[in-house]
Amino acid sequence: LKMGEFSNGLFGCFNNCTLCLITYIAPFGIYFVAKTREKIREQxxxxxxxxxxxLVHLFCPLCALVQDAQEIQPAAQAESMARE
Incomplete structure (x- = not known):
């Protein structure tokens, strides 16, 4: 059984310089977690x-995810208790 391989090598990102620059400047994952953090802040x-x-999610991703989750957690716990 032959295993599959990536169609582009690890450094194949330079095959598409535009995409490479966009993801380097604003990684797609950072965008989505930052948008979630933005919603939490607004609420x-x-x-x-x-x-x-x-920047917070770029330089302190794990701490930021925990902080975001802790902000949301009390609301989720309150809803759970209200249902009981």
Whole structure:
């Protein structure tokens, strides 16, 4: 049984320079988690901006994910208790 291979090598990103630049400057994953953080901030009235949300998730991704989850968690727990 032959295993599949990536159609582009690890450094094949240079085959599409436009896509390479876009993902280097604003990685797609960073965009989506930053948008989620932005929604949390808006709902909670927390100061900040989308640019800072991107930077936080770029340089401290694990801490930012935990912080975001902890902001959401109390609301989820309250809903769960209300149903009981």
């Amino acid at each position: 909670k009235g927390i100061d900040g901006g989308f640019g800072s949300d991107c």
